[in-house]
Amino acid sequence: MTEREDLLVGNFPIVPKQKRAQQKRKALLESGRILFIDKGYEQTTAKDIAAHAGVATGTFYRYFSDKRQLLMSLLEDRIEEFFPPEPSWSTPDPVSLLAKMLEEHGKRLNKLGLHRVLQELLPKDPELAEAISAARRKIQTRIYSGLKQAFEKGWTWKDLDFDTVSWSIMTLVENAHEKEVQGGGHVDYYQLAKVICRMVFPPEVHKE
Amino acid sequence: MTEREDLLVGNFPIVPKQKRAQQKRKALLESGRILFIDKGYEQTTAKDIAAHAGVATGTFYRYFSDKRQLLMSLLEDRIEEFFPPEPSWSTPDPVSLLAKMLEEHGKRLNKLGLHRVLQELLPKDPELAEAISAARRKIQTRIYSGLKQAFEKGWTWKDLDFDTVSWSIMTLVENAHEKEVQGGGHVDYYQLAKVICRMVFPPEVHKE
Amino acid sequence: MTEREDLLVGNFPIVPKQKRAQQKRKALLESGRILFIDKGYEQTTAKDIAAHAGVATGTFYRYFSDKRQLLMSLLEDRIEEFFPPEPSWSTPDPVSLLAKMLEEHGKRLNKLGLHRVLQELLPKDPELAEAISAARRKIQTRIYSGLKQAFEKGWTWKDLDFDTVSWSIMTLVENAHEKEVQGGGHVDYYQLAKVICRMVFPPEVHKE
Amino acid sequence: MTEREDLLVGNFPIVPKQKRAQQKRKALLESGRILFIDKGYEQTTAKDIAAHAGVATGTFYRYFSDKRQLLMSLLEDRIEEFFPPEPSWSTPDPVSLLAKMLEEHGKRLNKLGLHRVLQELLPKDPELAEAISAARRKIQTRIYSGLKQAFEKGWTWKDLDFDTVSWSIMTLVENAHEKEVQGGGHVDYYQLAKVICRMVFPPEVHKE
DNA sequence: CATGAATGAGCTTTCATTCAT
């Protein structure tokens, strides 16, 4: 991760040591986050962010080399938060556990709020796209191995296609959050968890 | 749909009558499509499109009032193509049929290629977002009633949550295409179809 | 006048001989006049004029080298109409005669309607400005000599300043029309004529 | 007037506080004035003005929302200066006083120099036209009542038409300045004053 | 001759970024 982060964020203005400066930096980050979410990345200008943070335009550039870098800093170490943790299957009630996890993940994404902004950027920023892609692959790999373990314990469908199923789980989990945002009715996380479990386990295992 | 489409596209420069002009218009549309896909919507300028089509900037504005309208023309009457047809369950081999449908849908999307562009635009263009949303709702409604019929015939899980499952199917189908694009290996449409069927039918029905 | 006109109009497209062509030319002139008056010179495009005249854009340029030349043709031989004829003083009732002349001049200007357009152009077109200026000088000279004759007959004030008075008459007459247009109440031409006569004749002459 | 002025000028970029900025603003205003007078309003671009003021294009837009607003700032609180003060008749030597007033007004107009520019704008800018019109009405009303007072004191012609005469005075005074500009020889303000007085007073009053 | 599509210079305006104070 570290290498990738460095790549993304660059090492431009050394994170300043003073308290004051730290506060300004934080204010800028927070203003950036708010405005990006509110108006979109492209529609938000450096001037806007500076004004919202109560500093001068020029100050923006003391802390960030440009708008992109601010966004990257916002994302720093958090890209993984955009993706769900791997579900745990070795539990008496995987459906409830999964439901809970889904809900928490949804909340986390809503709190970050940058989901949309990322989508806006992907076409323009191959580097970011690659970072996202890497994070996604990483998670999917974890899900994959989780599935494999469950398989080895004989819990899953015998013909489980790890690849397809792990991808399906990822996809549903990632999009559950969007569904909620779009106001297309709230997601019933429990039902979704059930559906996911059906993709993985044959019915007889459920009773276990 | 037709009314909404008209709304989106407007009736700006009447589609010209001459052959030549038609060719230029087509060239512009095609150049727009290529550049939008290649560089993203925001990064593509009217000038770029004109240059790529081998015409002068002003010519662009003969045929389209602006970039957005070109995109809308590109989308005209095609919004529904972005969404899958509803799967049919009443068939001897729903998995294969579904797999075939998924593949065809993926091909169609790849041919259009505008999937990403749409995503870039959605946050900024509420009108488009609404059109997309309507199309999506329409399809999902169809899937929903398909499920209901299957349920009434007693084929599905007894506790099927139509809403959650129809949404899950939509989501997987919509994203299958993306998986392919991202180069994460080809999608195994057959496996995906199997997973979807497992969300819907209990195993004993599969044998039927 | 001829030389000046040639200067203004240029000798670009030889006035065409055919009837058809003549009609198109006239239609263009008339459309130009209407649109110039309605929207102003700058706001009217060659395309507008052609469309209004029911011909193609290119046709415009067959008859006129450009927008300016159309305007000049509109003005051709008419610049003098923008200015009043010299008043005649040797008449039993100069006030009534003058009043009548003022009214007729006002009507003529309203009919042409290009007064405003000229004003719009003067700053940009020194050549036109010069032509206007020359025409004005010409009229003023006539008024001047009319006054001189009246003076020599002993009718006017003994200390009449020909220059000032002829200029004043010109100015009032030229602006009377504008007053009417601006809707600042109709001009009472008879009262205006009386005022002008008082500038010229002492009261005892009036009784004559 | 103040309200109307505020309306015209808007309150776009708050007049900046720093000295430097004030200078740039002034430089832009002055450059605008010069170029408007020299080339006309329409022929002058924002870029021209910026270049003439020695600043970048973008700087223009820091201080003015557009060309029009610059002109409006140039006019701010000055519209009345374009019109003469009302003449005073109750004085031992109204002719000389009037002559002096005319000359001063002429000088003031020449200093502003924007007379022509206004004329260019009037047809296109109804708001400005209304402001001008209001100012003109105001002055004319004052002249009107001045005449009425003189009439009541028995100084004027018995059949004085206040309306026509006040309009005539306005018109002559407004245009006197133009005469000078057009290089038709300097205006003899004294002679003009005499002419105006003859419009108002019968000869026997002059001796008083 | 007529047509109207095509051209491209040029105008307005915005905004990321710099730099004098």
Next chain:
DNA sequence: GATGAATGAAAGCTCATTCAT
């Protein structure tokens, strides 16, 4: 360090004029 005025490249769009048909 902080400030915010200044910069100028670049985007969107218009329109006088040309030219292939």
